[in-house]
Amino acid sequence: MKSLFIVGASALFLAGAVSLGITTAERIHLGFALPADEELDIYQQVRKSASKEAPPADFRPQIGAKVPRSVALNSLPGDLTNRLPELRKYDYIVTQDVVALVDPATRNVVDVLIE
Numbered sequence: 001m002k003s004l005f006i007v008g009a010s011a012l013f014l015a016g017a018v019s020l021g022i023t024t025a026e027r028i029h030l031g032f033a034l035p036a037d038e039e040l041d042i043y044q045q046v047r048k049s050a051s052k053e054a055p056p057a058d059f060r061p062q063i064g065a066k067v068p069r070s071v072a073l074n075s076l077p078g079d080l081t082n083r084l085p086e087l088r089k090y091d092y093i094v095t096q097d098v099v100a101l102v103d104p105a106t107r108n109v110v111d112v113l114i115e
Contacts, residue, residue, distance in 0.1 A: 038084065043113040045077055046092055046099045061100040067093060067107045
């Protein structure tokens with residue numbers, strides 16, 4: 001029964017990702033998959049505390065994009081990283097109503113969260 005639930009949940013997740021034009025490879029790029037409710041929680045918490053700094057006009061927050069050095073990276077809130085320790089190694093930026101998780105070592109966007 002549990003495996004049937006997992007298969008069903010996976011199918012719903014993939015259907016949602018496909019409807020957004022997101023491939024499976026892009027959704028599991030972090031080495032772990034964030035549940036949709038966790039993604040929404042991260043998005044909402046970060047949006048509340050985010051700075052309103054605008055990145056350069058030509059920057060698009062998409063997976064694999066390099067965040068310009070002129071854009072400050074923000075640390076994720078402690079309550080999030082305590083609950084999801086796998087996120088500790090990432091920072092974030094907010095732009096265009098998108099929260100982008102960023103690897104601070106490379107400044108590459110590793111995940112894009114939308115509401």
